[in-house]
Amino acid sequence: MTTESDKLSKSRLNWMMGALLVTIFLTQLDQTIVSTALPTIVAKLQGFEHMSWVFTVYMLASTVMMPIAGKLSDLYGRKIFFMLGLLLFMGGSALCGVAGSMLQLVLYRGIQGIGAGFLLPVTFTLVFSIMPKERAGIYQTLYMGVFALSSVVGPALGAVITAFLDWRWIFFINLPFGIAIFFVMNRLLSGAKPNVGRKPSVDWAGAALLSVSTLALLLGLKMGGEEYGWQSARVISLLALGAAAAVCFAVVQLRAKEPILPFELFHSKVISGTLMATFAQGIMMYGALVYIPLFVQGSLGGDVSDSGGALTPLMFCVMVGATFSNSLIKRWSWRFNIALSMLFTGAGLLMVIYMPYDVNPWLMRLIMALIGIGIGIMMMVGQMAVSMSADERIKGVATSTVGFSRSIGGVFGTAVLTSIVNSRLSALLMEKSAQLELSPDGVERLADPQALLQADSGLPAETLQLLRATLGESVQFGFWFLVAAAVLGIAAAVWTGSARFEAGRSSVQKPEKLAGPHML
Numbered sequence: 001m002t003t004e005s006d007k008l009s010k011s012r013l014n015w016m017m018g019a020l021l022v023t024i025f026l027t028q029l030d031q032t033i034v035s036t037a038l039p040t041i042v043a044k045l046q047g048f049e050h051m052s053w054v055f056t057v058y059m060l061a062s063t064v065m066m067p068i069a070g071k072l073s074d075l076y077g078r079k080i081f082f083m084l085g086l087l088l089f090m091g092g093s094a095l096c097g098v099a100g101s102m103l104q105l106v107l108y109r110g111i112q113g114i115g116a117g118f119l120l121p122v123t124f125t126l127v128f129s130i131m132p133k134e135r136a137g138i139y140q141t142l143y144m145g146v147f148a149l150s151s152v153v154g155p156a157l158g159a160v161i162t163a164f165l166d167w168r169w170i171f172f173i174n175l176p177f178g179i180a181i182f183f184v185m186n187r188l189l190s191g192a193k194p195n196v197g198r199k200p201s202v203d204w205a206g207a208a209l210l211s212v213s214t215l216a217l218l219l220g221l222k223m224g225g226e227e228y229g230w231q232s233a234r235v236i237s238l239l240a241l242g243a244a245a246a247v248c249f250a251v252v253q254l255r256a257k258e259p260i261l262p263f264e265l266f267h268s269k270v271i272s273g274t275l276m277a278t279f280a281q282g283i284m285m286y287g288a289l290v291y292i293p294l295f296v297q298g299s300l301g302g303d304v305s306d307s308g309g310a311l312t313p314l315m316f317c318v319m320v321g322a323t324f325s326n327s328l329i330k331r332w333s334w335r336f337n338i339a340l341s342m343l344f345t346g347a348g349l350l351m352v353i354y355m356p357y358d359v360n361p362w363l364m365r366l367i368m369a370l371i372g373i374g375i376g377i378m379m380m381v382g383q384m385a386v387s388m389s390a391d392e393r394i395k396g397v398a399t400s401t402v403g404f405s406r407s408i409g410g411v412f413g414t415a416v417l418t419s420i421v422n423s424r425l426s427a428l429l430m431e432k433s434a435q436l437e438l439s440p441d442g443v444e445r446l447a448d449p450q451a452l453l454q455a456d457s458g459l460p461a462e463t464l465q466l467l468r469a470t471l472g473e474s475v476q477f478g479f480w481f482l483v484a485a486a487v488l489g490i491a492a493a494v495w496t497g498s499a500r501f502e503a504g505r506s507s508v509q510k511p512e513k514l515a516g517p518h519m520l
Contacts, residue, residue, distance in 0.1 A: 021127075023181055024120075024143070030058065030093075032150070033157055037162040046101070047103065050105075050106055053106045059113070061112075061113025061114045062114070063218065069396075070122070070396040073122050074393060078126055078189070083182070088114050089115030091115070093112055094171070095108035095112075097169070120400075121399055124402070128384065218408070222415065265394065273494075274334065276405075286410030289314075290417075293311065295472060311368070313372060314368040314371055317371075317372030321341070321378075322379055339493035345378070346374070346483055349482045352476065382406075417481055425470065425471065
């Protein structure tokens with residue numbers, strides 16, 4: 001099979017891959033770089049009540065756009081939607097930099113998120129389309145290195161820019177890189193349209209229903225248990241609207257000429273199994289990133305720097321796992337690689353459950369490294385398995401579903417995990433209320449882990465130790481849900497069958513034979 005890379009000179013390939021990797025870096029960086037600057041931004045612009053939406057709106061906008069942008073790029077070509085996404089991302093960045101209020105900043109972050117939603121699936125599709133199979137290992141390492149680096153350096157870079165320049169440069173910094181990417185890709189990226197055999201037909205009804213369903217479900221999951229109770233009218237209405245729109249979306253997809261999310265994708269065991277495993281990975285990854293810092297600060301007696309010290313080996317080993325996966329996929333099937341990633345991640349999470357509160361810091365780092373290696377293997381295997389198993393005419397939407405599944409899993413998993421941890425914490429505080437000398441109001445106040453985390457001052461040492469142990473027990477209890485997600489991922493791995501990576505052609509599903517080492 002002729003690949004895109006066969007048509008590119010080495011120089012042109014290197015320039016394009018460089019531009020694509022910088023694009024991935026910028027879009028991923030903007031999910032984390034704002035975190036350390038946000039207190040300064042809120043102080044300057046006021047509007048504390050809108051603070052969390054600076055993150056949320058970016059995530060919502062980019063997630064909703066991913067499958068739609070992937071499908072449109074299949075119909076009309078990659079270049080037009082890469083350029084459109086880049087212009088939206090740069091325009092949103094410039095507007096964020098001149099925002100005069102928190103409401104304006106939230107709105108402009110939404111524009112930036114829409115641009116990222118166009119860029120991410122098209123960029124991933126281009127990376128895996130032009131990547132020479134014989135040099136896949138090099139580009140895999142670069143790809144995951146950029147992906148992991150953006151997550152690690154984002155908060156630190158945001159702090160440095162805020163301290164020495166101005167918070168607005170957090171957004172302005174995207175512009176010179178974006179302009180350089182625009183000129184490189186405009187010159188080198190082919191604008192040819194894919195050969196679909198007939199005039200493209202856009203499934204506008206499907207796109208609208210998918211947007212409504214995703215937005216409503218993600219908002220309901222995000223707000224439930226945090227801003228509002230799960231039984232509140234707003235949360236129930238959002239979840240009901242999302243479920244109804246999802247049912248209508250499925251009906252429309254069955255009748256559409258060019259469905260936004262072709263159900264034929266799921267006829268492939270490799271794709272359907274990999275997407276389910278990616279959903280499980282999102283549950284574990286985002287759950288760990290949210291609750292491990294809380295566990296370190298609240299139960300192990302650490303501070304913010306200790307939390308960063310725990311997450312740094314995790315994120316660094318994401319790159320190690322991706323590099324390691326390069327040799328694994330050449331020898332073993334997708335099934336083996338996905339199962340291995342789930343075993344590594346699940347084992348690390350299981351160790352957190354049984355971790356003593358006086359754990360050696362180096363043992364903690366080793367456990368984080370184990371989780372990171374598992375996540376890194378799945379990051380690369382997920383993208384490659386789906387991209388190489390999809391027909392060329394739907395490769396864009398197929399690739400976009402990987403990030404989409406991971407994001408949906410992350411929001412869903414974090415919402416469920418938050419509910420489990422909070423419920424367990426409330427129950428344990430009620431059981432120990434006499435020992436802690438807490439009134440019912442005190443129990444309700446401390447049932448929020450963040451409130452409990454800030455309840456250190458003026459408390460006796462014994463009371464503080466008991467509160468920390470209670471929080472730790474609640475988080476560890478919640479991590480059983482993440483371990484269950486790893487078990488789901490192993491089941492999904494088994495479903496993918498015996499297909500494997502083959503240089504020069506797509507992954508194929510081979511007939512099942514008697515089990516043996518060669519079938520892994």
